Amino acid sequence: MLIAFNKPFGVLSQFSSGKDDSPHPTLSGFGLPPKVYPAGRLDRDSEGLLLLTDDGQLQARITEPRHKMPKTYFAQVEGVPDEAALAALRRGVELKDGQTRPALAQAIAPPELWHRDPPIRYRKSVADSWLSLTITEGRNRQVRRMTAAVGYPTLRLVRWQVGEWSCEGLAPGEWRKIAG
Incomplete structure (x- = not known):
């Protein structure tokens, strides 16, 4: 089942x-x-x-x-990642436990998701944006650590897909x- x-x-x-x-x-x-x-x-x-x-x-x-089952996440991050940050995610980033495998990473429009309770903190002075990240590993808090490593901390993380599901x-x- x-x-x-x-x-x-x-x-x-x-x-x-x-x-x-x-x-x-x-x-x-x-x-x-x-x-x-x-x-x-x-x-x-x-x-x-x-x-x-x-x-x-x-x-x-x-x-x-x-x-190597792909897992796709939608990550709302603090700031608006530039192409250099996205390219680093696509190459793989160095974390304390070693280099990650390359990820499929792209900036996306805010996805249509359910309301989160409690909502993420909102700050007028700091923009946020959304990324779609597909990884083939499953390290502890990996997506959060990857986005932070390239300078864009994750505010909200939603796993959308695993393999075909x-x-x-x-x-x-x-x-x-x-x-x-």
Whole structure:
């Protein structure tokens, strides 16, 4: 079975917090089928597509870097990246844990997304813009670290697509069965 879930902002990508008094909601509150597990993770402050499956081989194919499954993110960044910053993302950037693989990176118009609660901070004196980034790795907080490395910190991060699957048509907290 494969499930596409639109993980809301603030939700942990696991079924229990490990703490009885944790203030953060988990996947257990969304009526997902039993015995499915996340194929990858999204940070608590990231939103969008989280795939869940009960198939260990499929989970490995989605998450293991050797399979190079593309993951597309929409990143709202502080400032307006210039061509040099986009070119650096396309070449791969040096992070503390090594050089990233090249990304597909382009400036985009603001995507039509759901309202985020709470909204990102807005500052009149600092412009923001949107990027589409497709990566084939899954390092911890990788997209955020990549945009910061080229001088444009991420304000909002939405994973839109993994491989052929997207969260198109799913509101935050909604899920649909894709296969199985």
